[in-house]
C-alpha cells in the first residue's frame with residue numbers, strides 16, 4: 448500500500464448562486480484514524496467532499512490530497528477511494544458489471560472484482576441488475592467500488608445510510624480495521640450517534656462553516672453531567688436550586704440540574720427536609736453536544 452495521505456481543506460468555499468454552501472472551511476484529516484465529518488442536512492458535507500475529490504470546483508481556497516489537489520495527483524484513483532452517492536449507478540448493469548467498468552481506472556483485474564463483491568456481502572446478487580438493489584446493497588456496492596485499488600485513503604459519504612444493524616456493525620469494524628492499517632478514513636454523517644463508536648476524530652460543520660474539530664475524547668469532555676430530580680414540593684426544590692446557585696430547568700414534572708452530581712442534590716434535599724420522588728443522573732449524550740454546536744449555526 449502507498450503511504451496514506453493527509454486530506455486537508457484550506458479556506459475552502461463554494462457558492463451556488465445565492466447559496467453559500469461551504470464558507471471558509473479549514474481542517475485536516477490524518478492517516479491512521481477514522482474521522483467523522485459531521486453536520487446537519489444541508490451543512491455542506493457532500494459539497495466539501497466533492498471538492499476534495501475534484502468533482503466540484505471550489506469558489507475559494509483549496510482541497511488537498513497529500514501535497515496537491517486530487518486532480519494534480521498522477522493516479523488519484525489509486526490514492527483515494529470514494530463512495531459519494533449510492534444512487535449514481537447505471538441501473539441496467541449487474542453489480543459485478545459495475546465493478547468491472549470501474550476496475551480499469553483503478554488498475555484492478557476481474558479477480559479483484561469478484562473478491563470485492565464477495566467481501567461486501569453481495570456475492571449472491573453479483574449478477575443482478577443494480578436497478579433492483581436495495582439502498583443498503585447499493586451502499587455495499589459503492590464501498591466495493593471505492594476499494595478497487597486498495598487505496599490508502601477512503602472517503603465515504605453517509606456510509607451507514609440504508610444498512611441494517613448487522614451491516615452497520617460490519618461497516619464499523621471495517622473502518623476501524625482500515626485505520627489500524629494506517630489508512631486515512633473520512634466518513635460523513637448527519638447523526639453523531641451513528642458514528643460515535645467508529646470515529647477517533649470529529650470535524651463538525653454547520654451552514655458551511657467549521658464549528659468544531661477535535662478528537663472524539665475532547666468532544667466528549669464537553670458533555671457535562673446532569674441530574675433529573677422530582678419532588679412533590681416543586682417550589683421548595685426550585686428555591687433550593689436557587690439558593691445553591693445551581694442551574695435548573697423544568698423538564699416534565701421535575702427539574703434538570705446541570706453540572707451537579709445527583710448525590711449532592713440528594714444530600715441537600717435531605718438536609719432541607721425536601722421529599723424527593725425521583726433523583727437520577729443523566730449524562731449529556733454526545734448527540735446533545737452535537738445539536739448545541741450545530742443549532743446556533745456558525746454565523
Ligand SMILES: Nc1ncnc2c1ncn2[C@@H]1O[C@H](COP(=O)(O)OP(=O)(O)OP(=O)(O)O)[C@@H](O)[C@H]1O
Nearest residue numbers: 463466468486487488489490491492493494495637
Ligand atoms: N449543485 C448545486 N446547486 C445548487 N445548490 C447546491 C448544489 N449542491 C449543493 N447545494 C446546496 O448547498 C448546500 C449544502 O449542500 P450539501 O449537499 O453539501 O450538504 P450536506 O451537508 O451534504 O447535506 P445532507 O446531510 O442533507 O446530505 C445546500 O443548501 C444545498 O442545497
